[in-house]
Amino acid sequence: MNTPPAGWHPDPEGSQQLRYWDGQQWTSATQPMPAAYTPTPETPEQAKNRKRQLLAIAIVIVGFLVIVGISKLDLGKNDENTTAAETTTTEVVASTTRVPVTTRSTVAAPAPPSATPMxxxxxxxxxxxxxxxxxxxxxxxxxxxxxxxxxxxxxxxxxxxxxxxxxxxxxxxxxxxxxxxxxxxxxxxxxxxxxxxxxxxxxxxxxLTNPKCAGPVPDVPADAVSADDVLLAIRNAGLPVIDPRVNTTFCLESGCVKLITTDEFSIYQFADIEKANKFSTIFPSYHQNGLIFLRYTQDGSDPTDPSLIPQYNAVLDQVMGG
Structure with a gap:
């Protein structure tokens, strides 16, 4: 027979009271039986509020799980332009079970600035x-x-x-x-x-189309007549020299080492006689003496005055020594 622990227990004699058991025997001490607990009925408004709260909690949990799923998909991508941010762990509580969920966010790496060359x-x-x-x-x-x-x-x-x-x-x-x-x-x-x-x-x-970078300047003999020497001689002869300008940038195709252009003529200076001779065959109106080539304009809106061409040629021949 199981002996009850000391304390208040239903009266074994059947009365609607509690009688005290001292661990060895029933005592004469009694007390009324406590009234049974009856819960207060829930009102319709309280029931609606409880349903709304449960629905809101469910939406939050579902939304969070969707974000976690997208984050896991992102982790599988091999993207060299992204760097991993710090990994954090969040706990989602459903009923009495805790489910650890790991999320990882990515931050796009900034593009390197374009350098400015010298x-x-x-x-x-x-x-x-x-x-x-x-x-x-x-x-x-x-x-x-x-x-x-x-x-x-x-x-x-x-x-x-x-x-x-x-x-x-x-x-x-x-x-x-x-x-x-x-x-x-x-x-x-x-x-x-x-x-x-x-x-x-x-x-x-x-x-420009098909741009090219010019290489080293060919060596020119120190005592060679330059395009600047010819220009100075023409000016000293009193002949027209309007708006002289250096256009050596256009020497890449012709092979010249210097080009001076004016409104009346252009002076090409070469370091290679073969290149000078080859270039002279391209233009119908020209005068060549050694490594210097005078080019004139015969057409267009501003052609060279035909009466001046022999005078320009004579100056070049004089500067070149014949």
Whole structure:
């Protein structure tokens, strides 16, 4: 027979009371039987609120599980442009069971900035500072050219006007032996916009087709007659020399080492007699003496005055010694 522990128990005599058992025998101590617990009925409004709360909790749990599933899919992708962020652990409680869930977020790695290559800016004509040349040592990308133009433009922000930048390439950064690879322009203020056709503060770079970078300048004998010597002699002879400008950037195809252009004629200087002879066969109106080649314009809107051609030729022959 199992002996009950000491304490209050239903009266074994059948009365609706509790009688105290001291662990060995029933005592005479009694007390009324406690009333049975009857729960308070739930009102319809309370039932609706309880359902809403349960539905909201369910929505939150489902949404969180969806996010976790998407995060796990992202972890399976091999993306070199993303770096893993710190891994965190979150616990989801459902009933009395805790389910650990690990999530991992990704942050896109920033793109490396485009570098600006080394360049040198020269002014083509001191009297016209709005025209300039930027010389680079290797072929740049379109983005690199735009970066160069932006840096040049920053020096002219307080000077309203339209500016033109010729981009040349020379492996030795030599202005007298470079090839044209692109043309650019930018506008500062309304004056610049009107002169360039750009918007105020706008800029533009146009890469030429099949750009090339000129190699080392061929060696020229120290005592050789230069294009500058011929130009000076023509000017001293009193002949027209209008707007002389160095255009050596166009020597890449012809093989010349220097080119000076004016409105009446162009002076090509070569270091190789074979290249000079070959180039002279291309143009019908020319005069060659040794390594110097004079080219004239016979057509177009501004042809060379035919009466001046013999005089220019005579000056060249005199400078070359016959």
């Amino acid at each position: 360049y040198v800016v020269t002014t083509d004509n001191p009297g016209r500072p709005e025209y300039m040349t930027a010389i680079v040592a290797k072929l740049p990308t379109q983005s690199e050219l735009e970066n160069i133009l932006a840096e040049i433009r920053s020096d002219y922000l307080q000077k309203d006007g339209g500016y033109h930048v010729a981009f040349d390439c020379s492996s030795e950064m030599e202005p007298t032996a470079a090839s044209r690879i692109a043309n650019g322009k930018f506008a500062v203020g309304r004056i610049g916009a009107a002169r360039t056709g750009l918007s105020v503060g706008g800029s533009e770079v146009e890469m």
